Amino acid sequence: MKVRVITAVVALLIFVPLLIIGHLPLLILTVIMGVVAVSEILRMKHIIFVTTEAFISFVGVIAIILPNNFWHDVPFIKSAHVVFYILAFLMLLNTILVRNHFNFDDAGAMTLAMLYIGTGFHYFFQAASVGLATVLFGMLMVWLTDSGAYMVGRAIGKHKLAPKISPNKTWEGSVGGSAVAIVIIPALFSIFNWLPSYSFIELLGFAVILSIAGQLGDLIESGFKRHYRVKDSGNILPGHGGILDRFDSMLIVMPLMAILGMLG
Structure with missing residues (x-):
C-alpha cells in the first residue's frame, strides 16, 4: 500500500501540472504514454522491441496520437488515416517477410493495438486542448x-x-x-x-x-x-x-x- 500511495503522489505531481499547462508538454507526455502502452502489448505477445513489427507499432501509435492539424501540410499524407493505412499494409507485408515468427494473427493484434491505444490518447489530448x-x-x-x-x-x-x-x-x-x-x-x-x-x-x-x-x-x-x-x-x-x-x-x-x- 505504501508503494502504491507513493507512486500515485509522484505520478500526480507530474501529470496534473502538465495537464494544466497543456500544449506541447502534455502532447509529449501523451505520446510517451502511448508508446509505453504499445510496448506493454508487445511484451504480452513476447515480441521484442527491436523488430520491424515493433517499430511499425510505435510509429503507428505516435501518428494516430498526433493532432489532426499536424498532417495538413505533409505532402501526399494530409491525415493520420493515410499513415495508418500505410503502416497497416507494412504490418501485413511483414507477415510475408518474416513468416516464421510473425503471422496474420500477430499483425491483426498489433494493428488493432495501434488503433485502440492511439485513438484513445489522441482524444485524451484533444479533450485537454478543448x-x-x-x-x-x-x-x-x-x-x-x-x-x-x-x-x-x-x-x-x-x-x-x-x-x-x-x-x-x-x-x-x-x-x-x-x-x-x-x-x-x-x-x-x-x-x-x-x-x-x-x-x-x-x-x-x-x-x-x-x-x-x-x-x-x-x-x-x-x-x-x-x-x-x-x-x-x-x-x-x-x-x-x-x-x-x-x-x-x-x-x-x-x-x-x-x-x-x-x-x-
Missing part, C-alpha cells in the same frame, strides 16, 4: 466510477459481473460505482458551471454513457490480460501496474466523448 474542465469531466467520471465500484463491491458485492474475465468485480459494485459518479459529477459541474455549454440533463446523460463505457474499457483490458495470462499490463507504475492498467477506461471514454460532441 479545456481543462472537459478533460476533467471524462477523467473524474472514470476515477469516481472505479472508486465507487471498488467500495460498494467490497461492502455489499455478491453477484459476479464477469467471473471468467475479472472475478473480483460484482454487479453491485458496477451499479453502485456508476450511481455514485452519475449523481456527483453532473451536479458538481453544474453547481460550479464548469461546462456552461451543457445543461444538467445533458451532463447527466453524458455521465450515464461514459460511466458504463469506462467499466467496459476496464473489462476489455482485463479480457486481453487474461488471454495473455498476465496480472498487470506492465510495471512502470509500482503498485499500479502499467499504463494500460491505469488508462484502460479512458482509452474508451475519450473517443466516446468526441462521438457525443463534447470535444467540439
Whole structure:
C-alpha cells in the first residue's frame, strides 16, 4: 500500500501540472504514454522491441496520437488515416517477410493495438486542448466510477459481473460505482458551471454513457490480460501496474466523448 500511495503522489505531481499547462508538454507526455502502452502489448505477445513489427507499432501509435492539424501540410499524407493505412499494409507485408515468427494473427493484434491505444490518447489530448474542465469531466467520471465500484463491491458485492474475465468485480459494485459518479459529477459541474455549454440533463446523460463505457474499457483490458495470462499490463507504475492498467477506461471514454460532441 505504501508503494502504491507513493507512486500515485509522484505520478500526480507530474501529470496534473502538465495537464494544466497543456500544449506541447502534455502532447509529449501523451505520446510517451502511448508508446509505453504499445510496448506493454508487445511484451504480452513476447515480441521484442527491436523488430520491424515493433517499430511499425510505435510509429503507428505516435501518428494516430498526433493532432489532426499536424498532417495538413505533409505532402501526399494530409491525415493520420493515410499513415495508418500505410503502416497497416507494412504490418501485413511483414507477415510475408518474416513468416516464421510473425503471422496474420500477430499483425491483426498489433494493428488493432495501434488503433485502440492511439485513438484513445489522441482524444485524451484533444479533450485537454478543448479545456481543462472537459478533460476533467471524462477523467473524474472514470476515477469516481472505479472508486465507487471498488467500495460498494467490497461492502455489499455478491453477484459476479464477469467471473471468467475479472472475478473480483460484482454487479453491485458496477451499479453502485456508476450511481455514485452519475449523481456527483453532473451536479458538481453544474453547481460550479464548469461546462456552461451543457445543461444538467445533458451532463447527466453524458455521465450515464461514459460511466458504463469506462467499466467496459476496464473489462476489455482485463479480457486481453487474461488471454495473455498476465496480472498487470506492465510495471512502470509500482503498485499500479502499467499504463494500460491505469488508462484502460479512458482509452474508451475519450473517443466516446468526441462521438457525443463534447470535444467540439
